[in-house]
Amino acid sequence: MNRFGKTARNLTLLVLITLLFSVSILIIFNQQTPTQNTLTFPTQPTSPTTKNSKMGTHLQLLLQTSDPSTEYEMIIIFQKTINYTQGISLLENLGSFEIISNYTILNGICIKAPIEMARTIALQNYVKTITYNEKIKLIPNQITAKEIQAKDTTVNAVIGASTLQSTYGLNGTGVVVAVLDTGINPHTDLPGSRIIYNQSFVPGENASDQNGHGTAVAGIIGAAGGTVTGVAPNVTFLNLKVLDKNGDGQSNWLLNAINEALKAPPLSSHPKADIISLSLGDPNGNSFDDMSKAVNSAWIDDDTIVVAAAGNEGGDVWSVYYQTINSPGLGAYIITVGATGGLNYHSISYFSSKGPTDDHRAKPDIVAPGENIRTLKNDSTGYKYFSGTSASTPVVSGAIALLLDENANMTWLSPNTIKAAIMVTAEDLGENPFSQGAGLINISRAFHYLQDYYIHGNVTTPPLIITPIRALTEPMTINELNPTILNLTIVVGNITTTPIINAYFNVSGNATAFTTVPTDHYSLNDTQEFVQVSFIAPPGASIYDFSGNLTFINESGTVLFTIPLSLTGAVPLWFYLLPIFYSRDQTANLLAVGGIAGIAAIAVIGLAAAVWATRRKPEAPPEFFEYDWGEGPPPPPPPDYFY
Numbered sequence: 001m002n003r004f005g006k007t008a009r010n011l012t013l014l015v016l017i018t019l020l021f022s023v024s025i026l027i028i029f030n031q032q033t034p035t036q037n038t039l040t041f042p043t044q045p046t047s048p049t050t051k052n053s054k055m056g057t058h059l060q061l062l063l064q065t066s067d068p069s070t071e072y073e074m075i076i077i078f079q080k081t082i083n084y085t086q087g088i089s090l091l092e093n094l095g096s097f098e099i100i101s102n103y104t105i106l107n108g109i110c111i112k113a114p115i116e117m118a119r120t121i122a123l124q125n126y127v128k129t130i131t132y133n134e135k136i137k138l139i140p141n142q143i144t145a146k147e148i149q150a151k152d153t154t155v156n157a158v159i160g161a162s163t164l165q166s167t168y169g170l171n172g173t174g175v176v177v178a179v180l181d182t183g184i185n186p187h188t189d190l191p192g193s194r195i196i197y198n199q200s201f202v203p204g205e206n207a208s209d210q211n212g213h214g215t216a217v218a219g220i221i222g223a224a225g226g227t228v229t230g231v232a233p234n235v236t237f238l239n240l241k242v243l244d245k246n247g248d249g250q251s252n253w254l255l256n257a258i259n260e261a262l263k264a265p266p267l268s269s270h271p272k273a274d275i276i277s278l279s280l281g282d283p284n285g286n287s288f289d290d291m292s293k294a295v296n297s298a299w300i301d302d303d304t305i306v307v308a309a310a311g312n313e314g315g316d317v318w319s320v321y322y323q324t325i326n327s328p329g330l331g332a333y334i335i336t337v338g339a340t341g342g343l344n345y346h347s348i349s350y351f352s353s354k355g356p357t358d359d360h361r362a363k364p365d366i367v368a369p370g371e372n373i374r375t376l377k378n379d380s381t382g383y384k385y386f387s388g389t390s391a392s393t394p395v396v397s398g399a400i401a402l403l404l405d406e407n408a409n410m411t412w413l414s415p416n417t418i419k420a421a422i423m424v425t426a427e428d429l430g431e432n433p434f435s436q437g438a439g440l441i442n443i444s445r446a447f448h449y450l451q452d453y454y455i456h457g458n459v460t461t462p463p464l465i466i467t468p469i470r471a472l473t474e475p476m477t478i479n480e481l482n483p484t485i486l487n488l489t490i491v492v493g494n495i496t497t498t499p500i501i502n503a504y505f506n507v508s509g510n511a512t513a514f515t516t517v518p519t520d521h522y523s524l525n526d527t528q529e530f531v532q533v534s535f536i537a538p539p540g541a542s543i544y545d546f547s548g549n550l551t552f553i554n555e556s557g558t559v560l561f562t563i564p565l566s567l568t569g570a571v572p573l574w575f576y577l578l579p580i581f582y583s584r585d586q587t588a589n590l591l592a593v594g595g596i597a598g599i600a601a602i603a604v605i606g607l608a609a610a611v612w613a614t615r616r617k618p619e620a621p622p623e624f625f626e627y628d629w630g631e632g633p634p635p636p637p638p639p640d641y642f643y
Contacts, residue, residue, distance in 0.1 A: 056288070058134065059131055072133070077106065078127060083107060090124070104267070106298075108255070118130055129288075131290040158345050159231070159444075161402060164402045165233075171402070172233065172234045173406050176272070177221055177277055179214060179394075183211075183239060184198075188380065189223040190215075190223050197269065198241075199241065201254075213279070215376050218376070228376060231394075231395055232401035251291050275304070275400055279309045279394065281329055287359045288359075296331045307335045309393040311353030332361065335422075337389060337393045338353065338389060339352040340352075362489060364436075365437045366439065370389055373395070416493055420493040426440055426442060433468035433471075462560070463493030464492050464495075471486060478535045480536065480539055490522070492524045492527055499523070
């Protein structure tokens, strides 16, 4: 074999080795157990509804790092045993302070006082919580490209709103939605007559929308023009401005606005809000801050539905970030919304913030279309495309308004019943429950379920769901040293069939050796309950032994709900080689494209190298080698002998 043959062989071997190495690395990468962001929590974590300290963590940090005389704005919520005026009188005995705001419904105040005073205030038994006046911001628009322009017209169809609008004539009539945002401007598709109240809580700015975010949110909920039709095109709005022209705000402004939304005549000139829609948040908040507690209070004490954005910190095109839910979306009782996109909005948007929460609960609760939704500009006539959980949140707010439409004859539905219904009837996308919650909202299914259960009586399945709907998924795993804690959320609506009495949890399968459940019994109706479950691996056990079911069983023996238990194994290689855009997030789609392109590139390079290497010099004529040199120089070689 001459040197050209050797070159061909060597290059062919090099290409094969490179290809084998690339495939091996990809397989190994996909066979790793998901251990990134592993959650190993203390043995005795706090529950979702309690906190050892009345004082917020940020305020505690300021106490440690600031001069005691430095003044800060602090939010104080009083116990229900006193009202806010009595609380102010009691606080005056502790020192001097300036009152910034009063929360008559939430029973609290915002004050400016020396930081050292916070320590004394927290010790008073009439004080429920004291926290720093945090900064908040709008959940920004994520994608400006219009992509498939026809896609936005399918949002109402995807979530079942079109059916309720056309078949049943539901459009949100009689429903009041409070939008707490950058303001709402009237538009040809949203006349000012439907914005029945305007108030700005931003100093120095009126209630008009100088940013565009709030008008876009309101348009998704209730635009009613020939160009854009919202989910509930006949709702009325309370325009409560809590973010300035730059999209920035304070938790004090937000609490003031929530307090206003909960007022009703004669305390206000507007009706009480049925739904509070929040496309804003603090990515550095927690489940115990004043915003999370305020929305929980609105839900529990005032029977007001609160819908909040999960946030847009869930990842980028290459990475997934867990534990990124914003406050007040961290509120345990409210409805927290993530975003979907892709084909028919059936893929989780890569940016959509993901759970679990800081107190180990599953969030978001549900997902809705949140990419490239056509809505209103704040210029009175224009339109734009809007993306993010800021867009998916008003989709859910509008959908719930259809259920509360006065023509649906279900205005008596409680917040817990509505939350349970939309989660029970959601479409499971098969995604991580810390990304999708119960799944993609389908308000038509929820409507028919509620009608069949409460009015027609031909459905007996109670409005009950437990989240997460499966466990354990990334970022959770199990080890032999520290318990992994998961706080289950039980959402129960108003039960009219067999009551839930002395229900209990049971574990089956190999997961029994890994799992500890409480021995308590639960009698539940129209409420939400939080239950701690812990997991720890027996010595020497393989995580692949962890499998079984966690069941919630009624006293009668009826299984009320089942959570499959397993640990997510490796992602198979073929997953990344399937056609793209089918029920996968953008990261998976990009990996699929990259994997296909990479293997194709290697194949093309290898083929080109092989073709080049197999080109050999043409043989010289035999007479060139057999020439009698005694007769002089040989004739020149053929003209194509040299390259």
